[in-house]
Each structure stands twice: as structure tokens, then as C-alpha cells.
Amino acid sequence: xxxxxxxxxxxxxxxxxxxxxxxxxxxxxxxxxxxxxxxxxxxxxxxxxxxxxxxxxxxxxxxxxxxxxxxxxxxxxxxxxxxxxxxxxxxxxxxxxxxxxxxxxxxxxxxxxxxxxxxxxxxxxxxxxxxxxxxxxxxxxxxxxxxxxxxxxxxxxxxxxxxxxxxxxxxxxxxxxxxxxxxxxxxxxxxxxxxxxxxxxxxxxxxxxxxxxxxxxxxxxxxxxxxxxxxxxxxxxxxxxxxxxxxxxxxxxxxxxxxxxxxxxxxxxxxxxxxxxxxxxxxxxxxxxxxxxxxxxxxxxxxxxxxxxxxxxxxxxxxxxxxxxxxxxxxxxxxxxxxxxxxxxxxxxxxxxxxxxxxxxxxxxxxxxxxxxxxxxxxx
Amino acid sequence: xxxxxxxxxxxxxxxxxxxxxxxxxxxxxxxxxxxxxxxxxxxxxxxxxxxxxxxxxxxxxxxxxxxxxxxxxxxxxxxxxxxxxxxxxxxxxxxxxxxxxxxxxxxxxxxxxxxxxxxxxxxxxxxxxxxxxxxxxxxxxxxxxxxxxxxxxxxxxxxxxxxxxxxxxxxxxxxxxxxxxxxxxxxxxxxxxxxxxxxxxxxxxxxxxxxxxxxxxxxxxxxxxxxxxxxxxxxxxxxxxxxxxxxxxxxxxxxxxxxxxxxxxxxxxxxxxxxxxxxxxxxxxxxxxxxxxxxxxxxxxxxxxxxxxxxxxxxxxxxxxxxxxxxxxxxxxxxxxxxxxxxxxxxxxxxxxxxxxxxxxxxxxxxxxxxxxxxxxxxx
Numbered sequence: 022x023x024x025x026x027x028x029x030x031x032x033x034x035x036x037x038x039x040x041x042x043x044x045x046x047x048x049x050x051x052x053x054x055x056x057x058x059x060x061x062x063x064x065x066x067x068x069x070x071x072x073x074x075x076x077x078x079x080x081x082x083x084x085x086x087x088x089x090x091x092x093x094x095x096x097x098x099x100x101x102x103x104x105x106x107x108x109x110x111x112x113x114x115x116x117x118x119x120x121x122x123x124x125x126x127x128x129x130x131x132x133x134x135x136x137x138x139x140x141x142x143x144x145x146x147x148x149x150x151x152x153x154x155x156x157x158x159x160x161x162x163x164x165x166x167x168x169x170x171x172x173x174x175x176x177x178x179x180x181x182x183x184x185x186x187x188x189x190x191x192x193x194x195x196x197x198x199x200x201x202x203x204x205x206x207x208x209x210x211x212x213x214x215x216x217x218x219x220x221x222x223x224x225x226x227x228x229x230x231x232x233x234x235x236x237x238x239x240x241x242x243x244x245x246x247x248x249x250x251x252x253x254x255x256x257x258x259x260x261x262x263x264x265x266x267x268x269x270x271x272x273x274x275x276x277x278x279x280x281x282x283x284x285x286x287x288x289x290x291x292x293x294x295x296x297x298x299x300x301x302x303x304x305x306x307x308x309x310x311x312x313x314x315x316x317x318x319x320x321x322x323x324x325x326x327x328x329x330x331x332x333x334x335x336x337x338x339x340x341x342x343x344x345x346x347x348x349x350x351x352x353x354x355x356x357x358x359x360x361x362x363x364x365x366x367x368x369x370x371x372x373x374x375x376x377x378x379x380x381x382x383x384x385x386x387x388x389x390x391x392x393x394x395x396x397x398x399x400x401x
Numbered sequence: 402x403x404x405x406x407x408x409x410x411x412x413x414x415x416x417x418x419x420x421x422x423x424x425x426x427x428x429x430x431x432x433x434x435x436x437x438x439x440x441x442x443x444x445x446x447x448x449x450x451x452x453x454x455x456x457x458x459x460x461x462x463x464x465x466x467x468x469x470x471x472x473x474x475x476x477x478x479x480x481x482x483x484x485x486x487x488x489x490x491x492x493x494x495x496x497x498x499x500x501x502x503x504x505x506x507x508x509x510x511x512x513x514x515x516x517x518x519x520x521x522x523x524x525x526x527x528x529x530x531x532x533x534x535x536x537x538x539x540x541x542x543x544x545x546x547x548x549x550x551x552x553x554x555x556x557x558x559x560x561x562x563x564x565x566x567x568x569x570x571x572x573x574x575x576x577x578x579x580x581x582x583x584x585x586x587x588x589x590x591x592x593x594x595x596x597x598x599x600x601x602x603x604x605x606x607x608x609x610x611x612x613x614x615x616x617x618x619x620x621x622x623x624x625x626x627x628x629x630x631x632x633x634x635x636x637x638x639x640x641x642x643x644x645x646x647x648x649x650x651x652x653x654x655x656x657x658x659x660x661x662x663x664x665x666x667x668x669x670x671x672x673x674x675x676x677x678x679x680x681x682x683x684x685x686x687x688x689x690x691x692x693x694x695x696x697x698x699x700x701x702x703x704x705x706x707x708x709x710x711x712x713x714x715x716x717x718x719x720x721x722x723x724x725x726x727x728x729x730x731x732x733x734x735x736x737x738x739x740x741x742x743x744x745x746x747x748x749x750x751x752x753x754x755x756x757x758x759x760x761x762x763x764x765x766x767x768x769x770x771x772x773x774x775x776x777x778x779x780x781x
Contacts, residue, residue, distance in 0.1 A: 025426060032427045032643055043644070044424035046405060047412045047597050049720045080599055081622065082460045082639040088622045119621045211640060217427050219460055219599045219642030239619060241499045242461065242468045259462035260591060262599030262642070263412055264423070340429045 023338040028369045030160050030189050030315040030342055030356040032211040032218055035268070036275065039215060043268040050263050051256065058270050060255040065273035066222055069191065069214075069281060070206055072198035076224045077248040078269075080262050083188035083209030084112065086221035089243040090154075090184045090205045091116050093225075094232040098123055099151040102143055104171075107131050107161035108345045109186060113154045120238050125150070131348065132162045132307040132317065137170045144178060151232070152182040158190035161345045163317035163354060164308040165194065172201035182229050188212060191222075192276060193288045193314045193358050204229040210265060213288075213314070215272040215359040219265045225249075288313040291357035291366045294393040298370045302389030307352050315356045317344075318373075324382050326350045332376050339372040363397040403718040408749045410540050410569050410695040410722055410736040412591040412598055415648070416655065419595060423648040430643050431636065438650050440635040445653035446602055449571065449594075449661060450586055452578035456604045457628040458649075460642050463568035463589030464492065466601035469623040470534075470564045470585045471496050473605075474612040478503055479531040482523055487511050487541035488725045489566060493534045500618050505530070511728065512542045512687040512697065517550045524558060531612070532562040538570035541725045543697035543734060544688040545574065552581035562609050568592060571602075572656060573668045573694045573738050584609040590645060593668075593694070595652040595739040599645045605629075668693040671737035671746045674773040678750045682769030687732050695736045697724075698753075704762050706730045712756050719752040743777040 027034045048055050066076040079085050091113075095101065101122050103114040106129035117124045125143060129135055135155075144150055153175050157168050168185055175183040184205040187196050191206065192213030198206050204226040211218035225233075225245060233246065247258035276284060292313030296306055299318050307317035320326050326343045327350045333339040344352040355369050370393055374386030407414045428435050446456040459465050471493075475481065481502050483494045486509035497504045505523060509515055515535075524530055533555050537548050548565055555563040564585040567576050571586065572593030578586050584606040591598035605613075605625060613626065627638035656664060672693030676686055679698050687697035700706050706723045707730045713719040724732040735749050750773055754766030 025428070027427065027429060029429050031640060032429060035427050040424040040426070044420040046420070047407065047415050047591075048405070049407060049409050049412060050598075052714060052720065080460065080462045081465065082641070084639045085461065085465075085622045116621045119624075120619045209640070211427075217642055217644040218430075218640040219645060239500045241496045242465045242623075244499075259464045260411060260589070260598040261462070262597055262645070264597040265599060265642070334432060340432065 025338040026340065026368065028339060028341045028355050030212065030354055030358060031209070033215065033356060033359040034361070035215055035217060036272070036360050039268045039271045042271045043264045045267060047263055050261055055263060056255045058267060062266060062270050062273060063252065063255060065277055069273065069276060070198045070224045071196065071200070072206070072224050074198065074224045074226050075249065075252055076222055077245060077252065078257065078261065078266070079221045079223065079243065079248070080219065080259065081221050082218060083207065083221050085243065086207040086209070086223045087113060087186060088116050089223055089245055090207050091120055091122070092236070092238040092240040092243055093245045094182055094205065094229050094236055095122060095151055096235065096237040097121050100125065100147060100149050101152045101154060102127060102140065102150055103154045104135060104140065104156070105129065106133065106135060106156070106164055106166070107159035109160055109188065110156050113186065117154070132164055132309060134310045135166050137167060137174060140171060141174050144174065144181065150178070150181050152184055154184045157185055157187040157196055158194065158312040158314045160189040160315060161348070162308055163312050163315040165310050165312035168196070168203065169201045172203050176202040182232060189358065190312060190314045192284065194312060195285050198224055210269065213359050214269065215275065216265060216268050219262050220269065288357050290397060291361060292316060294366050294396040295355055295357065295370060297396060298389035298393035301392040302374060302384045302386055304384060314358055315354050317352050317354045319352055321382055324377065324380055326353050329353060329376050329380060332379065333372055337372055337376070339369070341369070341373065366397060367393060405718040406720065406748065408719060408721045408735050410592065410734055410738060411589070413595065413736060413739040414741070415595055415597060416652070416740050419648045419651045422651045423644045425647060428643055430641055435643060436635045438647060442646060442650050442653060443632065443635060445657055449653065449656060450578045450604045451576065451580070452604050454578065454604045454606050455629065455632055456602055457625060457632065458637065458641065458646070459601045459603065459623065459628070460599065460639065461601050462598060463587065463601045465623065466587040466589070466603045467493060467566060468496050469603055469625055470587050471500055471502070472616070472618040472620040472623055473625045474562055474585065474609050474616055475502060475531055476615065476617040477501050480505065480527060480529050481532045481534060482507060482520065482530055483534040484515060484520065484536070485509065486513065486515065486536070486544055486546070487539035489540055489568065490536050493566065497534070512544055512689060514690045515546050517547060517554060520551060521554050524554065524561065530558070530561050532564055534564045535566070537565055537567040537576055538574065538692040538694045540569040540695060541728070542688055543692050543695040545690050545692035548576070548583065549581045552583050556582040562612060569738065570692065570694045572664065574692060575665050578604055590649065593739050594649065595655065596645060596648050599642050600649065668737050670777060671741060672696060674746050674776040675735055675737065675750060677776060678769035678773035681772040682754060682764045682766055684764060694738055695734050697732050697734045699732050701762055704757065704760055706733050709733060709756050709760060712759065713752055717752055717756070719749070721749070721753065746777060747773060
């Protein structure tokens with residue numbers, strides 16, 4: 022039997038109880054029953070976002086919410102800083118350019134750390150910057166950025182918003198929206214939220230709402246004023262994917278019951294175990310500042326990552342991700358997101374090890390697994 | 402026991418086999434398995450759209466696809482005709498205005514027919530019109546518009562696109578995209594497609610693609626060029642709601658196996674039975690040109706439609722829709738969309754009759770039901 026396992030950084034596995042919840046008969050979105058569910062969901066999202074701000078739900082992939090974070094708070098020609106250390110940072114830049122913003126790009130080598138001093142400096146020299154766009158975890162490289170420090174820096178500028186893409190990381194690693202002074206946080210359903218793709222979420226601070234008043238970029242579907250108006254009635258401006266929202270209530274319930282701090286800790290343990298296992302096995306990590314959401318592993322010269330991904334998928338039912346753009350074939354990415362436990366981590370490490378061995382790569386799986394096991398089961 | 406029944410014009414009921422299909426473990430969207438499913442779905446959508454043009458899938462509500470139909474093919478200041486006979490026609494106008502198009506509004510009284518001569522006349526007098534926006538079935542009034550005739554008229558203008566919102570009607574009533582010369586057809590998953598909300602579909606003609614080349618409206622998430630590029634590989638530019646697509650394959654399979662003509666015929670029968678039953682029972686229809694997708698019934702003076710909707714829902718588990726905007730409380734709307742059969746129609750008529758009786762309305766349910774039964778089961 023070929024059991025399928027998802028270790029891709031989205032979509033991630035969905036708990037059986039959430040899948041079954043979503044298979045309930047479809048309900049109408051303007052019934053009291055559904056409005057009650059929506060109310061719970063809006064409340065619980067605030068908990069996961071660690072914010073008192075409203076969190077909106079959009080029927081779109083995460084990119085839709087990224088676009089919303091641009092078109093609602095800025096105006097044509099506005100100068101913005103976009104920090105980009107991978108594929109998804111670049112997406113922010115592309116969206117900003119599509120709407121004719123004046124982009125100051127801060128382009129980092131993929132996998133490298135960000136110098137917060139550089140941003141500080143840029144802000145000092147460009148007082149007219151209207152927003153800084155950053156990423157909490159760059160999915161394409163598995164890199165964690167110091168959003169807390171950036172939030173502190175940007176908060177000194179009363180006319181500058183801080184917008185963060187947390188698509189592959191919110192609910193997996195700490196993102197203290199209010200404490201870190203992030204104005205707009207963007208994320209999606211198919212990562213740490215343990216749901217299929219189809220919903221995106223976005224939180225908006227008071228400071229951001231003020232900018233929304235003067236924003237002149239054209240928008241309709243992503244116009245958050247419409248979402249704000251309906252939110253007051255736990256409703257949505259456009260027909261929402263009811264099944265996904267019903268599933269979301271269930272998965273938010275799991276998150277709340279477990280406790281978000283506990284979930285962060287578990288992701289950290291899974292990330293740490295994977296990283297140390299890979300290094301112990303003789304491989305290198307791509308990122309200088311690895312994220313607990315996803316681990317990017319550099320493959321030895323001559324080993325084709327695309328082929329490894331394919332072998333694992335077809336022969337062992339295991340889905341991991343390969344590299345994107347210029348990293349295609351050169352790295353693999355193993356996700357620690359969402360509905361996973363310690364045994365899953367050992368399974369992923371074993372799978373990658375077996376696949377690499379089969380491709381003729383000299384690695385020490387036993388050593389990797391032993392290191393991981395000690396991290397995951399320290400009392401044993 | 403309170404059994405729940407959906408007679409709302411979206412969301413509509415989803416067949417159990419589709420619900421269960423969607424509850425399968427989530428698969429990655431870039432696997433061969435999923436790409437094969439996507440390929441089938443893209444092909445089958447063309448059948449339902451009755452087109453040879455590509456049909457794209459967007460993760461959004463139908464409104465997202467409406468926005469896509471504006472931003473991809475037009476440029477700032479372009480003159481467009483928007484025909485609006487209800488809430489959703491107005492939405493097209495609002496989107497066009499949000500993007501600073503020069504809108505010639507053709508506003509019809511809600512429920513009234515459209516004079517195609519008026520459009521012909523407008524086009525003759527305004528040769529610079531770049532697009533005509535119409536609606537196949539206006540959901541807010543249950544009105545069917547003569548899109549075939551309009552398509553013929555618009556097709557004589559080589560610089561004018563014909564864009565049609567078929568959100569509540571495609572797959573329920575005939576929409577012969579190619580034969581009727583419609584350039585852009587927009588629809589959603591939660592109506593005749595027997596799926597939950599969360600996907601929208603849009604077909605694009607060669608004539609429309611030509612206009613896309615010069616369109617200067619800002620766009621990113623709804624930029625159909627991105628969707629066209631990935632379609633060639635049966636892929637999507639942004640993470641697609643995989644569960645919904647898996648469900649879509651199943652529901653398209655049901656549609657294909659049944660045959661689209663048969664499905665149109667069944668909708669027609671359900672619509673006809675409901676309309677004649679309502680009239681026989683002593684009620685009036687709102688629309689001059691009623692659609693087989695949804696029937697709007699005018700309530701007698703003094704009967705509160707909102708209350709009727711509430712009574713049916715809470716006491717009998719039956720969801721029908723009320724009126725929108727100035728028709729709020731004055732009409733009810735009964736959908737014939739998607740996963741319904743003859744017995745469901747009789748159930749809906751009975752429910753509405755019982756609810757109205759309880760509210761003190763003098764109607765003849767027996768007569769209505771008898772008329773409907775003869776239409777639905779003519780051989781009996």
C-alpha cells in the first residue's frame with residue numbers, strides 16, 4: 022500500500038476531523054447558524070494573529086491578501102521599501118510595481134539574513150516611505166526574518182506602515198502582531214492552519230485604516246472597507262467558501278485547545294530535529310537563519326533535487342518540495358507545518374535519507390535519525 | 402428531526418459523493434495526480450461553457466471573476482455599456498467605475514425585460530464603446546436576459562467585447578458561449594456546478610485576448626495572462642483550492658454523464674412547475690422574463706418576506722432567499738439550481754405554501770401543487 026504523506030510547505034495535511042467537518046452539507050452563508058460560526062472564527066483568528074485588530078477573511082489564495090495589503094493602504098506613486106530574500110518577497114515587489122508604486126527594493130541573496138540596520142538607514146534617508154513590506158518566513162528558502170526588530174524600527178515613522186507576509190508561518194512560529202507593531206499581517210489557510218487552500222486572512226491596524234482613507238489605488242474585490250462593513254455583522258461582502266470556514270472553525274479550535282505557545286514550541290522542535298538530523302547526516306542547510314516552518318537543505322553536487330522529489334512521491338508517496346527559480350534542482354524543502362507530530366518528522370527524515378541513498382548520495386541516515394530522536398524524545 | 406434543505410440561489414446543495422470526494426486527504430497541487438485532475442476539469446469546463454476557448458479557474462467568489470473580466474481587457478477611460486436590471490448588474494457598474502471606466506449605464510427596472518434595440522441604438526451612437534456588460538440571469542430578480550440576441554448585435558463591432566455574468570445560471574440554462582459570440586463568460590462554483598463556493602470560472606475569446614494586449618488597468622492576482630501561461634501545463638499561477646477542484650471533477654463528471662441539454666431541460670421543468678404553481682396558488686411572479694435558475698415571487702401586501710424566510714428556515718429547515726435592496730421583504734426567491742429533482746420542487750412549493758398559510762396569507766396550496774405535479778410528472 023502506498024500511503025501518502027505531505028511534507029510540502031503548503032498545502033499541508035488536514036486533520037481527518039476537519040476534512041469530515043467540511044464534508045457536512047453546505048449551509049447558507051446568511052443563516053444565524055453560519056453567522057455564529059463566522060463570529061467564532063473571527064474571534065479565534067485574532068488569537069492566532071495575537072492582535073486586537075480585526076482579521077478579515079478573503080476567498081483567495083494568499084497572494085490575494087498580499088494584493089489587498091497593497092491596494093488598500095497606498096496611492097499611486099507612493100514610495101515603499103520591499104525587502105525580498107526569495108520568491109515571495111519578489112511577489113510583493115511585483116504587486117507593488119503592477120500598481121505603479123515607487124519601489125525601493127532591498128534584495129537579499131536567497132537564504133541570507135537581513136540587516137535591520139540597512140532598513141533603518143533607508144528609512145532615515147527616505148522619510149517619504151509610506152510602507153515597508155517584509156516576510157516572516159520566506160518559503161522559497163526557509164529563512165526566518167527578524168520581524169520584531171523591523172517592527173520596532175518602522176514604528177518610529179508615523180506615516181510608514183509595516184506590512185508582513187506570514188503566509189507560510191503564522192500559527193507555526195511566533196508572530197506577535199500587536200506587540201511587534203505590525204500594521205498589516207497577511208496569511209493563508211493551507212499552511213499552519215491545517216486547512217485546504219482557498220482562504221486568505223489579513224489583519225489591519227488603526228494606523229493602516231487611516232491610510233486607507235486616502236488610498237487611491239483602484240480595487241473592488243479586495244477593497245477591505247467592504248469587508249470591514251460586513252464584519253460588524255459577522256458577514257462577508259461576497260459569498261464566502263462556507264465549507265472552508267466551517268473547517269476553519271474546527272482547526273482554530275484545535276489550535277486554541279492546544280495553545281498557540283505550545284504549537285510554536287512543537288514547530289520549533291520539529292524544525293530543530295530536522296535541521297540537526299540533516300547536518301548530522303552530512304548535508305548543509307541553505308538558510309543562515311532557518312525558520313521552524315520549513316527547512317531548506319542544499320543537495321550535494323550531482324544530486325538532482327527534482328528527481329529526488331519525484332522518487333519520493335512516486336515510490337514512497339511522500340511529497341516534499343524542490344527548489345524554485347535558480348534553486349531548482351539544487352535544494353529540497355521539508356515542511357514542519359501544521360498537522361504533524363514527532364513520528365512524522367522521523368518519517369520525513371527517513372524518507373529523504375532513503376531517497377538520497379538510492380540516488381547514490383553518501384549520507385549517514387542513522388546518525389541523522391539518532392540526533393533527531395534525541396531532540397524529539399529527550400527523556401528517552 | 403429537522404432536515405435541512407437549500408433552495409437559495411447559491412450556495413446550493415452539493416451531492417454526497419462530491420462532499421466525500423472533497424473530504425479525501427489533501428493532495429499537493431503540483432503532483433502528476435493533481436495535474437491530471439486539473440486537465441480533465443479544464444476540458445470539461447469547456448463543455449459546460451459550450452466553448453472552444455480556454456476557461457480559467459480562479460480562487461475567488463464570482464465577483465473576483467467579474468473583476469477579472471474588467472481589468473484584463475480594458476484601459477482607463479474606456480467607454481463601456483453596462484446593462485443592469487438588478488443587484489448584480491449594478492455590481493458590474495461599480496467595478497467598472499472603481500477602475501475609472503467611462504460607463505454608459507443602461508438601467509432597467511428590476512424584473513423588467515431588456516430592449517435589445519436600445520443597446521443596438523446605443524452602440525450605433527457610440528462607436529467607441531469597448532465592451533458591453535450583460536447578465537444571463539439576474540439573481541436578484543430571477544430575470545432571464547436575451548444574451549443570444551445581444552451577442553449577435555455586439556459581434557458586429559470588432560472593437561467591442563461582449564462580457565456576460567452567468568454566475569447563477571451557467572450549467573442551469575443554455576449559454577452557448579461560442580455560438581452566441583460571447584467573448585468573456587464569468588461564473589462561480591456554488592450554483593449549478595453543485596459545489597461549495599470558493600472557485601470562479603472565466604472563459605476568454607481570441608477577440609478578448611487581443612484587447613488584453615493593450616489593457617493598462619492595474620492587476621496582479623486577477624491577471625489572466627498568468628493563468629493562461631500556467632494553463633498550458635494544467636497548472637495555476639497561485640495555490641488553487643485543491644479540495645474544491647477535486648470536487649469539481651466529480652460534479653463535472655455528473656454533468657457530463659447526464660448531458661448538458663438534459664440538465665437545461667430539467668431546470669426548465671423545475672422552473673416552469675414552480676412558476677405555474679405559484680400563480681395557480683394565487684401569487685404573482687416578479688419577472689417579466691423569468692429565468693429557470695431562480696423564481697422570484699411577489700408577496701401579497703402585508704406579508705413580510707424576511708419573516709417568511711426566517712420561519713421556513715427555523716421551523717422547517719428550509720432555506721429560500723428573500724429580496725435584496727428595495728425588494729427586501731417584498732419578494733421571495735426559490736432556486737432550481739443544481740442538485741435537485743422533481744420531488745424537491747414539490748417540497749419547496751409545499752414549504753412556501755405552508756409558511757405563507759401560517760402567516761395568514763390566503764393561498765391555494767393544493768391547486769399550486771396539483772399544477773406542478775402535472776408538469777413534473779406529465780405521464781401520471
